[in-house]
Amino acid sequence: MRTAYLEDSALHITADFNRTTPIEVIGAPEKANSLYINGKKVKHTVDDNGIWAGTVQYADPGIKLPSLKDLEWKYVDTLPEIQPSYDDSGWVVADHKTTNNTHRPLTTPTSLYSSDYGFHTGYLIYRGHFVATGDETSFSIHTQGGSAFGSSVWLNQTYIGSWTGIDRNSDYNATYKLPNLQAGKPYVFTVLIDNMGLDEDWTIGTDQMKNPRGILDYQLSGRDASAITWKLTGNLGGEDYRDKVRGPLNEGGLYAERQGWHQPEPPSKHWESRSPLDGLSGPGVGFYTAQFDLDIPRGWDVPLYFTFGNDTAPPPAYRVQLYVNGYQYAKYVNNIGPQTSFPVPEGILNYRGANWLAVSLWALQSNGAKLDRLELEYATPVITSMNEVEPVEQPKYEPREGAY
């Protein structure tokens, strides 16, 4: 029930219905003699106790939704950082010798806490440059991203390994074996960390919300920590974030996110045609975008959900972000879960018109990953008296100055 009002002798009621519904009015106003529900006249009877009775009919509207697997998906590699040609000169240099964090003292020569550099949300990427002596055999790295986080490490183009995550681990100290390095040659580690958000704190004095995100410590065998100089990025601009409409928590540090390609109308015309259901054949991060139309009938409130399949056992290690018209609406971890279904409200989705979808797929295992399923589903359509929903602002892609 939403409202009730009298118009002359007509009693108007606005309400929502999910099936054929008998309706009674226990105390109708004295001067009312006819009943209108959502503007339509409903026949009613009046019994000995003065109770009005009528029925609102419900007929399934036959909602039709597009099949997401059949969309014209476009693909781009969103981890160009591991290519030899990649230029990180635009990146923030991690050169703070002290930290603003009062909770955990630094254990690295310079701070590698992302928040010290204004990166508080979303995926974090670190670049560690060093010149090899040739004696390095292993690399230990202690990363922290919050419960269920994960991280992956590359040396130049070579995949070194991943911490795929478990629910209770908010940090993890991984040791990876290195390939043979050549003395005097420059190398770069690329470390991708899933920042699950800062911790909540429900115990006075424990200061859990100050638990940093990023790299807590590292050790390159046979070398001083100062042998590596680090750069990092999160969302483009950090605290001076670019998308003032969708806000500071919307996007993270992936290349495609930094460019703004998760927004509607990315420059995907010449990208490779490939679907997230085809996925990646090796470790890395793919970025996929597609456009689709919806035509949901007016007068119906239809809850829509994006649902990921979680059908393979044991579940492969991959992480997904889903953007709907530029808004991040899902962060899905296939090997942890438990949420697989992500509701997106009308207004973010354009129920009558064009919509843009973007998916990032991060494979944390050497044989790659693909989505088991991705489907747009609906729950019971409801006859609604809700006013028509106006879409929120959905700024489309525009080239971003200074994006690296």
Added chain:
Amino acid sequence: MRNITREKYSELKLIGNFVKASPSYLEAIPGSLTTTVYTDTEDLTVTPLIGNKSASSFFVLRHSDYSSQESTSYKLKLPTSAGNLTIPQLGGTLTLNGRDSKIHVTDYDVGGTNILYSTAEIFTWKKFADKKVLIVYGGENEHHEIAVSSKSEPSIVEGPESGISTKVLDNSVVIAWDVSPTRRIVKVDDLQIFLLGELSVNIHLFGMRLTIPRQKLCVQLLGSRTSCARKITWL
């Protein structure tokens, strides 16, 4: 609106409608909780809210061990304008189930008719041109009693007569009933008392105020009683 499948929404609706219809609740003065004064068992705790500018008082009942999932039988011992009463007066006992909580009222004003007490909780009430309507509800299988300050013989004007007993006492009319999924209406003078189950109130009943003019009416959506699972909600 979306599917509202959690009980919290329904509880908010019940409390919201009750408070809206009970201005005297705003002025009642809360007292200290007690396990010994208002019931016959220390397993139950009552927080009294004693009438201040009106005679209406409210008694909030819960299990003393708030994590208890027991069904606890009890009798109420309430101060009323007709003296201290042990309730139910017509026999039987009341029951509090698990983590449920109840607000019992005494000397509650329904448009000029005094409800001496009600063990069933009040959803809302309204005075219309030709009648007054009071809607009360109880949990499944519970026994309840309501007393109206009147000397008139009550009549059951809708629903089965089994499971209801009534008695005219010196200073009030007492109606006792076992909660049934079938709606019953009992009439005392110009007051229609709707006796409902909690589930049907939660799901089907909306107290609506007319936007034009400022007059209130109650609308009941009935649905099919046999499939009144809490998961199905109209809104």
